[in-house]
Amino acid sequence: MTTINKAQFWQDHVTAWQGSGLSQAAYCKQHEIKFHNFAYWRNRLSPAKAPSAKLLKLGGMPASSRMIMNLPLGVRLELSASDLPVVLPAVLQLLRESN
Incomplete structure (x- = not known):
């Protein structure tokens, strides 16, 4: 067979x-x-399962620190740690809507 x-x-x-x-x-x-x-x-x-997101606790980072996130499809997001609480939820929402 x-x-x-x-x-x-x-x-x-x-x-x-x-x-x-x-x-x-x-x-x-x-x-x-x-x-x-x-x-x-x-x-x-069975259909392949998407890898689960890993959450990291970010504490005690200076606001001037830079964060770099590598997203699907080769997208690289670089922003300051102080912008993270505002930008990250918006990015996550866009990723959810794209699926």
Whole structure:
């Protein structure tokens, strides 16, 4: 079985399981497939999750300090630490709206 055929085989099973109302274990038992293979392909075929944002506590920084943020698509944002509380929420809002 080619990789494409395997992927389609497992995608069909994942789709059927989602509509079955059965637990994963019960579905696998009913269809005589190995649970660990099912779980592997279910994870492999699921959409990639976006990396979660990491929040850093910025305390005790002089207002004259410069912050550099590398954003998706090669965007680089450089601003003073004193501007961060105003600019960062606006940047985050724009990023949320672009998704």
